[in-house]
Amino acid sequence: MIRYQIVGLMSVLLASAILIPDTGAQPIILWDFNTSGGVYSAIPVNDVDGDLVPDVVAAIYYSDPEPNLYCVSGTDGALIWASSDCQGTWGNQALAAIEDVTGDEIDDVILGTPGGIAPGSSVFLKDGADGTTVWTWCTYTQGPNWGWLHEVAPYPDVDGDELPEVAAAAGGNSSDRSGTVFLFDGESGDTIWTWRVPLDGAWSLAVIADINGDDADDIIVGAGGNSLDNRVWALDGPSGSSIWQRDLEASVSDVAIIEDINGDEIEDVVAGGWADYVACLDGTNGLVLWTRDIGTIIMELSIIRDVTGNGIDDVIVGSWSSSVYCLEGESGEIIWSVWVGSDNWSVDALSDVNGDGVDDVAVGSLNGYRAVCLSGVDGAEIWSYPTTERVYDVSSAPDLNGDHLPDILVGLQDHGYAPTHLLAFDGDALPTPEITLLLAPDQRQLLPGETLSYRATVYNNTQTQLSAWYVAEVELPNGNPYGPVVGPVNFVLEPGQMKSRTLSHTVPPTPPLGDYAYKAKVGNPPNTVIDERSFPFSVVLEGE
Secondary structure, three states: OOEEEEEOOOOOOEOOOOOOOOOOEOOOEEEEEOOOOOEEEEEEEOOOOOOOOOEEEEEEEOOOOOOOEEEEOOOOOOEEEEEOOOOOEOOOOOEEEEOOOOOOOOOEEEEEOOOOOOOOOEEEEEOOOOOOEEEEEEOOOOOOOOOEEEEEEEEOOOOOOOOOEEEEEEEOOOHHHOOEEEEEOOOOOOEEEEEEOOOOEEEEEEEEOOOOOOOOOEEEEEEEOOOOOOEEEEEOOOOOOEEEEEEOOOOEEEEEEEOOOOOOOOOEEEEEEOOOEEEEEOOOOOOEEEEEEOOOOEEEEEEEOOOOOOOOOEEEEEEOOOEEEEEOOOOOOEEEEEEOOOOEOEEEEEOOOOOOOOOEEEEEEOOOOEEEEEOOOOOOEEEEEEOOOOEEEEEEEOOOOOOOOOEEEEEEOOOOOOOOOEEEEOOOOOOOOOEEEEEEEOOOEEOOOOEEEEEEEEEEOOOOOEEEEEEEEEEOOOOOEEEEEEEEEEEEEOOOOEEEEEEEEEOOOOOOOEEEEEEEEEEEOOOEEEEEEEEEEEEOOOOO
């Protein structure tokens, strides 16, 4: 690996030279698929059909006609398998991929269903290869009316068979059907433990790295449905015993895990629901680190990699509001909020699609009837797609079309207004260039004298040899360009080849303080630009 060391070239470092397509750009639909009903949850899964491209599993609304679960090709949306021996989902959290438990080297699928007796109110383990049921467990027939399944997730091996287990959260709509959290053996479906929520349903669930020192992951649970418990619980992963609890005053719709905020080297918890605020809780003991009033019901939380440059991840909030919010992970302060449309119930963070080095955001506006991709930096619209059906689910997918950028899955409700209800969109809404350039900085907030390092990766998206060049410059806080600080560097890309290099620059001892932009281009000699990317960074004094 060649490592370029360029010292003293940067009287520089963060700005906002962000490469964003025109606001309101129309996205590129990679493919669509016609299901038997509205798609309430869609997730990417590792390659099933052998074409080396991730595929997609989608669950329809639980009372819509069969089939209820589909697996389709990530490449073109062609059907791989469909399953009719289960119901669909109630929300968009009861479908998850799990590492292979059947031994065929294909990841499998966990499904949680609502409504009535089996196949309702059941946990299903589906063989990822063909959709057959490996095992199922019904809360009504195998438990005393423990309610609908609201969320499922894989959990690391507990019983020593080197296979993952299955965690699930269930609950009904009355106190005699109070919620239950389950841990099932991933291979057999046998219950390892159950834990009852005293009065409410178990509405939400997330797996958190060890918080009690036993070297095993633990489980965070949000209670809701009956407005009786309104708490977040932390449970010991191997045993299901309670570690701590915290009252959040109303039903808890979603919980998410965020990297350590308070410096104790333990992950922390973000939760929100019908109390109209987001709370960040200490993962060790549940103490409140911060709260942020949104003014409306919180529906979904997604953690986005640091957008402010302070080294701490941030929080995207989907709610009954017409706006989407990005909250600063350390303090809960609002970084940005933007109008998208009525009832933005579904949000998901995705890796950078617009070339500014910062992750971006997918939004599904339920009653705004559109799917939207926003810049993680400031919420600026990258693209928007109007729909004739309500948008119930959006989720980030790995690269499906070979441009080395993430793509987006969208699930629509079914009221008979749209011919298809599962769509895959190109993440950046741009045609695939001959060469793709990606930049990944190590950090984006630096002190004078520190080193800015980043990884530059280029892909030849063609099947021909290409001659190429790379050049980079810096935009100073006053807006003036500085450089080039790299290149032009000439190189050759073989058909389909990827090349990656780590580059670094030392910040001078007395640079201008403020916001900079690092700008890079790749193209064909002598001066044809094919792709360009930038990332913001800043130079500050210690303690600022």
